[in-house]
Amino acid sequence: MSAFLSPFEAMLDKLFLPARVRAIDAGGDWSPERVEIEQSGFLDALAPDMALPFAEVAALWRAIGRRAAPLAIGKAMIGRSGRDPDTAQPVLLAAAISGAADRVLDMTTAYAGERSQFGKPIGRQQAVQQQLALMAEEVVAIRMAVQLAADCDWPTAERAALAKAVAAMHAPHVASTAHAVHGAIGISAEHDLQLYTRRLHAWRLEEGGETAWSIALGRALLASDENALDWIRNVLF
Amino acid sequence: MRGIAIEAAVSQTGPRVFDTLTLAAIPPEDEALRAQVRALAREAVAGMALDRRARSWMGFDPAFSRRLGAAGLLGLTLPTEYGGGGRGPFARFVVVEELLAAGAPVGAHWIADRQSAPLILNYGTEVQRRAYIPRICRGEALFCIGMSEPGAGSDLAAVRTRAERTGDGWRLNGQKLWTTGAHHVDYMIALVRTSGGPEDRHAGLSQLIVPLKAPGVSVRPIRDLAGDAHFNEVFFEDVDLAADALIGEEGQGWAQVTAELAFERSGPERIYSSHVVLEAWIAHLRAVGRTDDRAAALVGGFAARLAALRAMSIACTARLAAGESPVVEASLVKDLGTAFEQELPLAIADDLAAHPDESADTELVAALRYLTLVAPSFSLRGGTREILRGIIARGMGLR
Numbered sequence: 287m288s289a290f291l292s293p294f295e296a297m298l299d300k301l302f303l304p305a306r307v308r309a310i311d312a313g314g315d316w317s318p319e320r321v322e323i324e325q326s327g328f329l330d331a332l333a334p335d336m337a338l339p340f341a342e343v344a345a346l347w348r349a350i351g352r353r354a355a356p357l358a359i360g361k362a363m364i365g366r367s368g369r370d371p372d373t374a375q376p377v378l379l380a381a382a383i384s385g386a387a388d389r390v391l392d393m394t395t396a397y398a399g400e401r402s403q404f405g406k407p408i409g410r411q412q413a414v415q416q417q418l419a420l421m422a423e424e425v426v427a428i429r430m431a432v433q434l435a436a437d438c439d440w441p442t443a444e445r446a447a448l449a450k451a452v453a454a455m456h457a458p459h460v461a462s463t464a465h466a467v468h469g470a471i472g473i474s475a476e477h478d479l480q481l482y483t484r485r486l487h488a489w490r491l492e493e494g495g496e497t498a499w500s501i502a503l504g505r506a507l508l509a510s511d512e513n514a515l516d517w518i519r520n521v522l523f
Numbered sequence: 524m525r526g527i528a529i530e531a532a533v534s535q536t537g538p539r540v541f542d543t544l545t546l547a548a549i550p551p552e553d554e555a556l557r558a559q560v561r562a563l564a565r566e567a568v569a570g571m572a573l574d575r576r577a578r579s580w581m582g583f584d585p586a587f588s589r590r591l592g593a594a595g596l597l598g599l600t601l602p603t604e605y606g607g608g609g610r611g612p613f614a615r616f617v618v619v620e621e622l623l624a625a626g627a628p629v630g631a632h633w634i635a636d637r638q639s640a641p642l643i644l645n646y647g648t649e650v651q652r653r654a655y656i657p658r659i660c661r662g663e664a665l666f667c668i669g670m671s672e673p674g675a676g677s678d679l680a681a682v683r684t685r686a687e688r689t690g691d692g693w694r695l696n697g698q699k700l701w702t703t704g705a706h707h708v709d710y711m712i713a714l715v716r717t718s719g720g721p722e723d724r725h726a727g728l729s730q731l732i733v734p735l736k737a738p739g740v741s742v743r744p745i746r747d748l749a750g751d752a753h754f755n756e757v758f759f760e761d762v763d764l765a766a767d768a769l770i771g772e773e774g775q776g777w778a779q780v781t782a783e784l785a786f787e788r789s790g791p792e793r794i795y796s797s798h799v800v801l802e803a804w805i806a807h808l809r810a811v812g813r814t815d816d817r818a819a820a821l822v823g824g825f826a827a828r829l830a831a832l833r834a835m836s837i838a839c840t841a842r843l844a845a846g847e848s849p850v851v852e853a854s855l856v857k858d859l860g861t862a863f864e865q866e867l868p869l870a871i872a873d874d875l876a877a878h879p880d881e882s883a884d885t886e887l888v889a890a891l892r893y894l895t896l897v898a899p900s901f902s903l904r905g906g907t908r909e910i911l912r913g914i915i916a917r918g919m920g921l922r
Contacts, residue, residue, distance in 0.1 A: 395919050412909075415916035422915055423859040426541050430838065431831040433546035451827040497820050504823025508814045513802050514826060515624050522830045523548075 288342040294328055295349045302355040304478045310356065311481070323359060332367035332374075344381045344436035348429075351385025351489070354481045373446040375493055377435050380449035383457050383489045384428045386482045390464045391425045393479060394418065398467050414467060421463040424456040434522060444521045447503040454496035457486040541918075544852050546834060547841035553613040560596060560618050564625035573886035574893045576626025576799045580633050580792060581753045583707050588632035588662035591618075597636050598660030601644055606657035612843040616791055616836070623795035624802075630704060630753070635659045638786040639666035639712055642730070646771030646779055655710075655732075668787075669699040669713030669733065669757065670780065676701075677910050680724045680777065684715045684759060686731055693717075693731060693769070695739075695762040703904075705742045705755040710734055714776050728776030731768045738762070749896045782848050787905045789843060789853035791836045793860035794829065796901055797867040797894050801825060803887045804871045811881045821874060825867065832860050851918030854911040861901040861908070868894035 301319045302310075310316050323329060330336045331343050347360045360378040364371045395418060398409030408414050435441055435449035461483040465472045472479040490496070510517050567587045568576050575582065591597050599614040601607025608614060615636075622629050640659045643651055658664035675681040684697025695715065705711060711733045719727030735742060739762035744752035771779045808818055835856045842849035872891045875883045902908040916922050 395921070398921060409916075409921040412913070415921050416909065416912045418919060418921060419855075419858070419912035419915035422541060422919060423855050426544055426835060426855060427828075427831045427859060430544065430546065430834040431827070434830065434834045437546055447823070448827050448830055451823060452831045455824065455827070496824065500820045500823035500827060501816050502819075502823065503826050504819030504821065505814065507822055507826050508805070508808060508819060511809075513624075514805050514822075514829070515620075515798070515802070518826060518830050518833065523833070 288338070288345055290328075290331070290338060290342060291345050291349065294326075294346050297323070297326055297328075298349055298353045298355050302353045304354075304481060307354045307481055316356065329359070329362045330366055331363045332369070334368055337367070340438055340440060341433065341436045344377060344432055347378050347381035348385035348388070348432065351382030351387075351485070352389045354386065354389075354485055357382055357489075369440055373441040373443055376446040376450035376499065377432065377441050379489050379492055380428070380435065380453035381432045383453040383486060384425075384432045386485050386489070387425045387428050387453075387457065387460045390460055390479065390482045390486070391418075391421055393482075394421065394464045394467045401469070408467070417463050417466060421460055424460050428453045428456050428460075442521070444503060444506055447499045447506070448522055450494065451496050451499035451503055454490040454494075454499065457490040461486045541852065541855065543842060543849070544835060544838040544855070545841075547838050549613050549617060549837060553610065553617050556596070556614055556617045557621055559594065560621040561625070563590060563594060563596070564622050564627040567627045568625050571626070571628075572889070573626075573799060573803055573884075574889040575628075577797070577890040577893050578628070578630075578751070579623055579626050579796065579799070580629050581703070581751065582626075582628025583630040583704065583753075584628035585631040585662065585665065585707075587628055588665070590662075591632065592660060592662030597632055597662055598640055598656065601640055601656055601660060605644070605652055606660040607640075608660075612840045613837075616840045620791045620795065623792055624798050626799040631665055631707065632659070632662050634668055634704065634708075635664060635666035637790060638668070638783050639710075641786050642712065642779065642783050643732075643770060645782065646730075646775075648767065651732075651767060651770065664710065665704070665708035666710045666712060667702050667704045667708045667735075669702060669705075669711040669715075671701045672698060673700050677907050679714065679780070680728070681721050682714055682716060682728065683721065684713065686715045686717050686729065686764070688717075689763065692766045693764040695731065695733065695759040695764060697759050699757040699759075701745075701754045702742075702757050703754045705735060705757050706744045706752070708735065711757065712770065714780055717773055717776075725777035727774055728780075729773045730770045730776045730779055731764060732770055733759070733762065733764065733768065737764070747897070749893050781850065784906060785848045785850045785853050786843075788857045788911075789836075789839045789849055791833070791840075793857040793901075793905075794832045794836055794863065796861075796864040797898070800871055800887065800890050800894060801829075801867055803884070803890065804874070807875075807881070807883055807887060811878075813878070813881070818874070821870060825863075825870075828863050832856065832863060836860070851915055854906070854914040854918075857905065858902070858908055858911045858915070864901050865898040868898055 331338050364374045399407050401408050431452035432449050435445040471477050507517050596618050599608035599610045603609035640656050643655050672682050686693040686695045713731050713733050717729040739760045741758045743756045745754050746752050839849055839852050839856050868891050
């Protein structure tokens with residue numbers, strides 16, 4: 287793990303507690319946080335003179351998503367890179383989805399262990415366990431697609447499409463399973479679950495959902511003359 | 524409020540579920556095997572109809588298995604002193620990926636290479652290792668898995684086949700069911716009860732190596748819904764086995780089987796069962812020039828899922844390479860992978876049915892028909908979807 291991830295996470299944890307996220311969602315001013323982030327130097331993570339490996343920056347973006355912190359932080363990093371934002375933005379969104387999905391899975395697993403019905407935690411019910419297991423599979427698939435896409439100097443169009451297609455195709459089911467397990471409390475405004483599920487849906491669609499990015503990926507594959515496996519190995523791995 | 528209090532207890536930065544699965548790369552020296560395997564696989568499937576290739580690890584061709592053995596491509600993970608390749612799980616990943624992607628008939632050596640040889644290496648005596656592993660690596664000793672019985676499917680601890688000690692060995696009685704390959708292969712590694720009864724559950728189970736030509740063993744093939752006969756009923760009537768038929772420790776069969784199943788579940792075969800129709804369909808789309816948004820979205824969606832699954836499978840292989848037994852991780856990859864394998868033939872057939880004017884190749888249509896029928900077995904063999912999700916849930920601390 288990058289030496290930069292822990293301090294970045296610590297900073298976000300201090301600045302973007304759920305109450306603060308709610309205030310910002312309500313249109314509140316976050317310029318004090320902006321100033322602190324600016325001073326931290328992290329906005330230059332992709333700047334030419336400092337540039338961290340892209341994979342490490344994607345890990346920072348996952349941390350943003352996990353905390354429902356403003357994506358503007360990641361967008362500023364891309365803006366200062368001087369490089370093609372069009373292939374980095376989808377990876378940012380996918381990484382943010384990955385972080386939020388991790389968070390939602392953790393919340394849902396914890397809730398299933400705490401909430402009791404029929405005299406035992408609902409997480410002891412096989413029907414609930416089966417749903418959580420599938421949710422975990424999807425969360426890992428998203429994370430892996432982001433790691434794969436980010437394992438490069440700068441993402442290609444195909445890597446960007448891969449990350450966003452996989453993240454977007456799984457995001458709604460991760461959100462809906464989280465709500466199914468949380469029950470009515472998860473629908474309430476005062477429960478924090480909605481801070482993350484709301485973003486899963488929004489980030490899924492921002493700059494195109496799974497169909498838009500699958501079309502991009504499919505067009506590239508169909509235009510090549512390689513078989514699918516070779517194309518995937520050569521272009522994405 | 525209750526929910527909010529719980530939320531506060533969830534750490535912002537705490538341990539994340541399944542962080543053990545993280546991006547890994549195939550080492551170049553293992554990747555270097557690809558060209559050699561591909562050449563052998565191409566040769567094996569030359570002229571073979573697509574629906575035969577779609578059978579892949581149900582395809583039985585001992586001569587091909589011996590060719591792979593002669594080329595040093597079997598037993599790659601096993602030590603050289605037993606005739607193995609002395610390499611690691613990544614080498615096996617590359618070989619298996621190429622064989623499956625081509626639809627090569629790997630069924631003859633499949634079980635022996637994947638799980639019997641590692642089991643014998645891990646739990647066998649020196650004599651047993653030398654007796655079986657070199658022959659497995661040459662493709663000359665073929666194995667099947669004796670787990671399921673009429674009353675013991677997902678509930679494997681309910682096995683009733685029983686072995687009792689005689690003066691100088693074991694006497695075996697009982698029945699195995701759904702045993703793939705038993706009518707062709709040389710040996711079964713059977714999970715049997717050596718003490719106690721079904722009420723003792725995981726205690727009292729052991730694994731025995733049963734030569735299938737031994738007196739008292741009878742094998743009856745069962746026809747499947749596609750017309751094939753790959754699985755069998757196997758009956759044991761007073762089958763006398765030598766003392767060294769026992770593999771590992773008496774009474775430790777459950778722990779051994781659990782480790783064996785991690786091998787069975789963690790390979791890339793849980794992604795590629797329907798791969799030949801994906802490739803054939805993409806070739807068809809190119810040939811007819813259908814690259815509209817709808818086709819591209821389908822192709823791209825499959826490519827994205829396949830890439831993510833391949834990355835997950837390689838990550839799982841990295842856990843094997845680190846010497847771990849990634850039981851939970853393997854279950855996770857297998858469950859998601861089999862869902863993908865099952866969806867491919869349905870979606871591709873639906874796409875072609877929407878374009879009847881394209882007159883798709885009859886081989887592709889036949890392969891799709893075959894895979895559509897057998898696809899439900901993908902999430903049965905090696906552990907059902909429900910069992911795997913139960914294992915994952917346990918890994919999440921839910922049970």
